[in-house]
Amino acid sequence: MAQLFPRPGTLLGFCLLLFTLASAQVAEIERASNASLLWGPYRPNLYFGVRPRIPKSLMGGLLWTRVEDYSSVQTTFRHTCEQHELDGYGWDEYDVRTGGRQTIHDPANRIDITTEFVKFPGGEHGGSWGVRVRGTPREDASPDLKTTVIWYNTLEGLGSLEAEGDVGETGADGDVVLKGQTVELGDFDVRVTEGTGQHPRPQHPSYDEKPLDLTLVQSAQVPDDALWQTKAVLFAHIKSQIDILLPKYGEDNPPPPAQMYTIEHKPGRGNLHLVQKVFEGAFEFDVLYSSASAPEPVTSADLAQQIKSVTSGFASRFSDVFKPQAPFLRERYDEFAKSLFSNLIGGIGYFYGDSRVDRSHDAAYEEDNEGFWEEAAEARGRNPAQLEGPSELFTSIPSRPFFPRGFLWDEGFHLLPVIDWDVDLTLDIIKSWFKLMDEDGWIGREQILGAEARSKVPEQFQVQYPHYANPPTLFMVITSFLDKLDAQKTDSSNQKVLSEGSYSMQLSSRQAALEYLRTLYPLLKRQYFWFRKTQAGDIKSYDREAFSSKEGYRWRGRTPQHILTSGLDDYPRAQPPHPGELHIDLISWVGMMTRSIKRIAIYLGEEEDASEFAKYEEAIMRNIDDLHWSDKAKTYCDATINDYEENALVCHKGYISLFPFLVGLVEKDSPRLGAILDLIGDEEELWSPYGLRSLSKSDEFYHTEEDYWRGPIWMNINYLAVSQLLTIAQQTGPHQSKATHLYTDLRTNLVNTVYESWKETGFAWEQYNPETGKGQRTQHFTGWTSLVVKIMSMPDLSGGKGKGKVGEKGRGRDEL
Numbered sequence: 001m002a003q004l005f006p007r008p009g010t011l012l013g014f015c016l017l018l019f020t021l022a023s024a025q026v027a028e029i030e031r032a033s034n035a036s037l038l039w040g041p042y043r044p045n046l047y048f049g050v051r052p053r054i055p056k057s058l059m060g061g062l063l064w065t066r067v068e069d070y071s072s073v074q075t076t077f078r079h080t081c082e083q084h085e086l087d088g089y090g091w092d093e094y095d096v097r098t099g100g101r102q103t104i105h106d107p108a109n110r111i112d113i114t115t116e117f118v119k120f121p122g123g124e125h126g127g128s129w130g131v132r133v134r135g136t137p138r139e140d141a142s143p144d145l146k147t148t149v150i151w152y153n154t155l156e157g158l159g160s161l162e163a164e165g166d167v168g169e170t171g172a173d174g175d176v177v178l179k180g181q182t183v184e185l186g187d188f189d190v191r192v193t194e195g196t197g198q199h200p201r202p203q204h205p206s207y208d209e210k211p212l213d214l215t216l217v218q219s220a221q222v223p224d225d226a227l228w229q230t231k232a233v234l235f236a237h238i239k240s241q242i243d244i245l246l247p248k249y250g251e252d253n254p255p256p257p258a259q260m261y262t263i264e265h266k267p268g269r270g271n272l273h274l275v276q277k278v279f280e281g282a283f284e285f286d287v288l289y290s291s292a293s294a295p296e297p298v299t300s301a302d303l304a305q306q307i308k309s310v311t312s313g314f315a316s317r318f319s320d321v322f323k324p325q326a327p328f329l330r331e332r333y334d335e336f337a338k339s340l341f342s343n344l345i346g347g348i349g350y351f352y353g354d355s356r357v358d359r360s361h362d363a364a365y366e367e368d369n370e371g372f373w374e375e376a377a378e379a380r381g382r383n384p385a386q387l388e389g390p391s392e393l394f395t396s397i398p399s400r401p402f403f404p405r406g407f408l409w410d411e412g413f414h415l416l417p418v419i420d421w422d423v424d425l426t427l428d429i430i431k432s433w434f435k436l437m438d439e440d441g442w443i444g445r446e447q448i449l450g451a452e453a454r455s456k457v458p459e460q461f462q463v464q465y466p467h468y469a470n471p472p473t474l475f476m477v478i479t480s481f482l483d484k485l486d487a488q489k490t491d492s493s494n495q496k497v498l499s500e501g502s503y504s505m506q507l508s509s510r511q512a513a514l515e516y517l518r519t520l521y522p523l524l525k526r527q528y529f530w531f532r533k534t535q536a537g538d539i540k541s542y543d544r545e546a547f548s549s550k551e552g553y554r555w556r557g558r559t560p561q562h563i564l565t566s567g568l569d570d571y572p573r574a575q576p577p578h579p580g581e582l583h584i585d586l587i588s589w590v591g592m593m594t595r596s597i598k599r600i601a602i603y604l605g606e607e608e609d610a611s612e613f614a615k616y617e618e619a620i621m622r623n624i625d626d627l628h629w630s631d632k633a634k635t636y637c638d639a640t641i642n643d644y645e646e647n648a649l650v651c652h653k654g655y656i657s658l659f660p661f662l663v664g665l666v667e668k669d670s671p672r673l674g675a676i677l678d679l680i681g682d683e684e685e686l687w688s689p690y691g692l693r694s695l696s697k698s699d700e701f702y703h704t705e706e707d708y709w710r711g712p713i714w715m716n717i718n719y720l721a722v723s724q725l726l727t728i729a730q731q732t733g734p735h736q737s738k739a740t741h742l743y744t745d746l747r748t749n750l751v752n753t754v755y756e757s758w759k760e761t762g763f764a765w766e767q768y769n770p771e772t773g774k775g776q777r778t779q780h781f782t783g784w785t786s787l788v789v790k791i792m793s794m795p796d797l798s799g800g801k802g803k804g805k806v807g808e809k810g811r812g813r814d815e816l
């Protein structure tokens with residue numbers, strides 16, 4: 001005993017004992033937290049698909065279509081999320097730890113589908129789960145609406161999966177059970193219940209072969225790389241069935257569609273199992289996954305009960321975490337806020353696969369000569385990309401139909417609301433991204449992992465280049481984590497008892513938080529120094545006057561039309577491009593990153609590092625003003641080299657000009673703040689009744705060419721603006737009152753813009769039109785547009801002014 005544990009007689013021994021216990025406790029909670037994240041609808045590219053966070057394993061998915069005529073079936077079979085085919089869909093409520101409810105409005109199929117997915121913790125293999133699938137005919141459906149629904153499971157990698165027991169000759173009468181096992185999941189079964197609902201009656205002799213009141217099961221072995229293409233496999237199989245049926249009954253007496261579009265009943269072993277049900281009218285059935293290591297197999301009654309408890313738990317937690325503030329107190333905002341947030345975290349996916357990277361050390365990639373973009377384009381043409389990986393990524397996505405994959409700079413914005421909800425989840429996602437970093441410190445900005453992800457991306461955009469950067473927004477999230485740690489009352493004994501499901505072990509336990517930061521810190525440093533080195537700008541060669549001859553930055557990967565790497569693709573920049581350019585947004589991002597990493601260094605007691613970062617910080621702050629402020633234009637600008645080989649500023653007022661302010665580098669008494677606030681509030685420049693325009697209305701390029709970042713309103717940048725206005729508004733200073741007015745109106749306008757479009761269309765959008773306020777471009781953009789949820793819970797500083805009127809519609813500045 002005395003050898004195993006330090007003797008409690010001494011104070012040191014006692015502390016060590018506590019420390020050991022705390023460690024064990026932390027490890028146990030970490031295990032439980034990790035286990036509760038194992039399963040989820042982590043295939044957000046599908047209307048409903050489920051998988052674990054395991055590279056090759058069991059996956060499931062749902063397909064459905066109306067089967068009332070022969071012609072429409074091909075186009076109305078739902079599986080992957082597509083734009084413009086549904087009247088809204090997504091999670092009304094969702095929590096990554098427990099589950100939630102999704103509603104899908106499908107007018108072409110005359111049906112609404114709900115999927116209620118919940119998890120059951122317990123056992124050593126990550127627990128069990130269930131999903132209740134319900135179909136409700138829409139008002140315009142015929143009374144005998146016929147719907148085919150297919151649930152499928154696939155199994156990648158090692159293991160087995162087999163349809164079990166008595167599954168009938170012509171179809172299964174009752175539940176269908178797939179029994180399986182893999183190393184990671186142990187033994188399990190998937191039960192597809194008989195469910196409730198009517199079935200089409202016999203109308204044709206073919207019914208005897210496949211009675212539609214039974215469940216059909218087709219088990220097959222297909223190549224691994226066909227597994228994600230389930231719909232194509234299904235179509236090919238159904239076609240083979242039609243090729244048998246048609247000759248048998250003749251073209252003039254074909255089976256009715258509901259009968260015709262059925263699979264062959266052939267249950268057995270395989271890596272693909274299709275389970276088909278054909279309903280008339282409303283229906284409901286469950287899919288119950290039970291891990292053998294869990295205490296009890298899941299039943300439909302358990303599922304019903306769990307759904308109820310998850311729903312009530314979500315509602316109360318949501319109003320705690322994202323308590324809306326005036327003027328957004330009305331109930332109508334409640335459903336909206338829940339939906340946007342739920343879709344943000346319901347859009348979290350797990351991705352695994354190889355990716356295409358071009359790592360050639362081509363001198364053209366330095367982009368150091370005049371005309372560099374042409375040389376770089378040629379180099380990209382001649383250099384082959386390699387397949388790297390496979391790697392994995394746990395990430396939320398910008399949009400399920402259009403961008404179902406990881407985007408680096410989007411992710412930092414996604415995680416700002418997520419960290420309020422679930423700190424541990426957020427830190428896990430950050431870790432997942434940093435695991436993708438290479439030895440130099442590079443993380444690819446778009447993560448297109450595996451063939452399924454690649455199928456959504458045009459070939460020319462698939463390759464990633466290790467000299468391309470992207471805004472380092474994950475540092476904003478780490479800053480938010482530090483804010484939360486600071487706000488936490490510290491408990492000197494480190495003995496705060498942690499409760500499972502608190503979603504913030506890393507907050508409740510200082511020890512866990514420090515452990516996390518200590519592990520991450522070297523990775524953050526590596527990325528930080530990679531940024532400084534690879535995106536460095538040239539100050540010395542051009543006799544530029546500045547405090548520091550080092551702190552200037554230039555995005556690589558620019559062309560005359562675009563700087564895709566900056567994230568603000570087509571925002572107007574210097575023309576023609578020049579290797580002497582310096583980008584104001586980039587130095588601002590590096591400034592934000594420097595502050596963040598300095599703070600972590602201080603936290604971890606890395607004093608030498610901290611003082612090094614402090615020097616960079618000061619130099620960056622000075623250089624932002626020295627290199628980028630235009631006294632003439634009264635704004636921040638990019639810099640370039642003109643025809644006389646002199647430094648010249650390029651000023652296009654818009655988001656880029658606001659960057660030092662947006663990332664928090666402009667202090668409340670800065671002599672430049674007044675001009676920045678004027679630019680924000682000017683209706684001839686950035687202000688619109690719906691939010692801040694990306695480019696000034698008075699700029700010559702406003703709404704020109706692609707018009708992507710040349711006018712439309714984006715929520716991510718508006719979120720930064722409204723947050724900084726709030727910071728200024730909350731401190732005594734010369735611009736406090738002006739900032740308060742701008743903050744109050746901008747906050748109201750932003751929320752109402754997203755709300756109105758959502759109410760009208762059923763969707764959140766990628767961007768909003770500054771003239772009409774309408775959502776545009778990508779539909780179901782529940783990535784950073786969901787930041788409105790955070791904006792709603794920001795404080796109301798209006799002092800009750802305009803009560804009853806504010807919140808009804810967006811207003812212009814002159815109405816103040």
Ligand SMILES: *[C@@H]1O[C@H](CO)[C@@H](O)[C@H](O)[C@H]1NC(C)=O
Pocket residue numbers: 030031034035038053054126184
């Ligand atoms: C979390 O769970 C996954 C999936 O089971 C596993 O691969 C991983 O090692 C676990 N991580 C930790 C830190 O326990």
